[in-house]
Amino acid sequence: MPNEEIPTSVKLSKYTPYFLILPTLAYMIFFIGYPLVQGIMLAFFDEQGRFTLENVNYLLYGPGSLFWDALKYTILLAAVIIPIQVSIAFGLALLFNLRFPGKNAALYTVILPLTISDVAAGLIWYVMLGQYGFFNKILMNLGIISHPIIFFGIKDMEFIAIVITEIWRATAIVFIIIYAGLQMISHEYYEAAEVFGATTWQRFRYIVFPLLLPSLQAALIIRTLFAFQIFGVVWTLAGRDIPVLAGEAYYAQTELLRPGVASLYALIIAGLSIAVGALYIKFFKAKYLEAGM
């Protein structure tokens, strides 16, 4: 009807969702966009606003700079930890997809490490692996070793302690993502497979694995990005014996009192995350995003 007017409230309601989302966008732009720009300013410009490479030089050649070691260990830790985590989590998810008594209690226990901070996780394994810790005591009392195994103060052993702690702490995140994906697979597929006489291996290879791929990819992306931010566990177990990027950022900020260098470290973490995230998405053709949010 041409002379029927659309009420103002209806016209306005077209914009309602934007009004509702606006505060979020404003907040995120302010709290991420502004610090990002400010971070670049801190890292590459001096107080007069002139471009400077002073922070870059300090990061690379400054006294006691551990930049290359930090980069090496951050990537090395991720490369060692993530494949182990994904394998264990995958097996665990398949296990929890079966029916067994006490499943809920077991599930809640397995996710416990997700509810504590990485600092707490580091300290817990400091308790476990110390010279008089549970690990050494039990092995000595069982007669398996005659002297305690020293983890702390020795670089390679600290590396192992960090790997153990991270596997203990963060495998649960990967597990939950894969487990959620596994539960979404319809039982009709299994039934169909049964009708056609598929073996367990065939069921796994042709049903479970392809349908689970998006979840696996999502888990891989999330774990990799978080791995670049590794900090609390390393800082509590090894300090700067095992330097990592986030640890060096913290050290530059709180001990060296050089916010420019700290910002530079943070920007390197962000750059690394964005690069790897983009690489994964390209590699997986963004399939994980189609799998429903």
Add this chain to the structure above:
Amino acid sequence: MSREVLVKKSDIVKYYLRKIIIAGLVTIAVTWVALPFVMTIIYALSDPDQYYDPHIVIPTRYTLEHIHKLIVLGAWNATINSVIVAVLTILFSFAIGLPAGYAFARYAFKGKDSLKLFIVALRMFPMMVIAVPLLVLYFKLGLADTLLGIALAHTAMALPFVILITSGIIAGVPVEYEEAGLVFGLNRIGAFFRITLPLALPGLAAAAIFTFIMSWNEVFIAAVLSFQNRTLPAFILNLIGGATDFIKFAGAFIMVIPALVFVFVAGKYLVRMWGITLK
């Protein structure tokens, strides 16, 4: 046509073998995760003489002295600070994020998919990047070393998660209820507060616990933004540099106890929410 059911002996053996293997694997997984928690609690309360005796695995004498020492050093204040920061983070992130979650759940609009993708991508952004530049700004605004300042930064970290969770929860409340409310004369805001919100409340409460845990556990941003008014993880991180073993054990103890409470109270919801937000 009747089928005779024949059970072979080997099938029975297989059945029980399978059960035993499953039980064994589950026991290993649960022990691997739970044992460090248990031993931390035991050793944090252990008598030092017994702890340093290599022949005693499980001590028989216990003491609260290490926990007490940690509290004297300031752990109690730090715990209160952590609670204040986490509660403020819940308030801010829900006040800002709940409307957005509602919009994503209830409206179809241009650009919805890209906006949602933007939020999904934000959740992967390494938030530690904002800490150092934010401190420069906080000095100008007088927010440096304040709990409010930490909470504002934690809100930025929690917002994407809050939006994804709340939109999932609101989408789970049938829109027909809300429409019925509209028919009977409520406006959209009234319908939300009187129909959808009460129905979504249990889920939102769990989302609040989820947000609490995120803020409670965050250490890097909190440690950079504060010098005196530290949250518990920042306080412990700063303390352990020169601390004795038992202070470290006590630190672990004090941070582990709330985790047990969280999982006991909201374990079921937590599993589901991690499933939603991390996919």
